[in-house]
Amino acid sequence: MAVRCPECESDLELDGYDLDVGELINCPECSVELKIASTDPVTVALPPE
Ligand SMILES: [Zn+2]
Incomplete structure (x- = not known):
């Protein structure tokens, strides 16, 4: 399971x-x-400012 950072488009590994x-x-x-x-x-x- 991974999601993409909306800012830098890195894949974030959220397993665990x-x-x-x-x-x-x-x-x-x-x-x-x-x-x-x-x-x-x-x-x-991204949370609102
Ligand atoms: Zn990022």
Whole structure:
């Protein structure tokens, strides 16, 4: 399971993470803050400023 960072388009490997909708993660490549938009399938969104 992987999602693509909307900022830098890196594939984020999220296997093993216990994610909840609304949780914030940081992209390991560009450090942008991403919000979990859904978990099945996992999608992320850039949080509004
Ligand atoms: Zn990124």
